[in-house]
Amino acid sequence: MLLAGISAVAVDVHADEAASRPVPSRHQMMKECMAKQKASDAGLSKEQMKKNCRDVTETERENAKADKKSADQH
Numbered sequence: 318m319l320l321a322g323i324s325a326v327a328v329d330v331h332a333d334e335a336a337s338r339p340v341p342s343r344h345q346m347m348k349e350c351m352a353k354q355k356a357s358d359a360g361l362s363k364e365q366m367k368k369n370c371r372d373v374t375e376t377e378r379e380n381a382k383a384d385k386k387s388a389d390q391h
């Protein structure tokens with residue numbers, strides 16, 4: 318029972334953190350992703366890096382919105 322209580326508090330703390338963090342702009346997320354892609358030097362074309370970053374950025378934004386929505390419901 319104690320473990321269940323601790324878990325509930327941990328979920329609430331995580332939800333509070335998600336609600337307080339601003340969701341970065343799509344432009345900022347793309348910029349950071351492109352920098353990571355270039356740093357990894359995977360030999361991808363610029364267009365392929367952009368496509369990868371668009372996919373990653375969209376997923377991250379959806380997750381951030383879902384986290385925020387979940388936090389708002391608590």
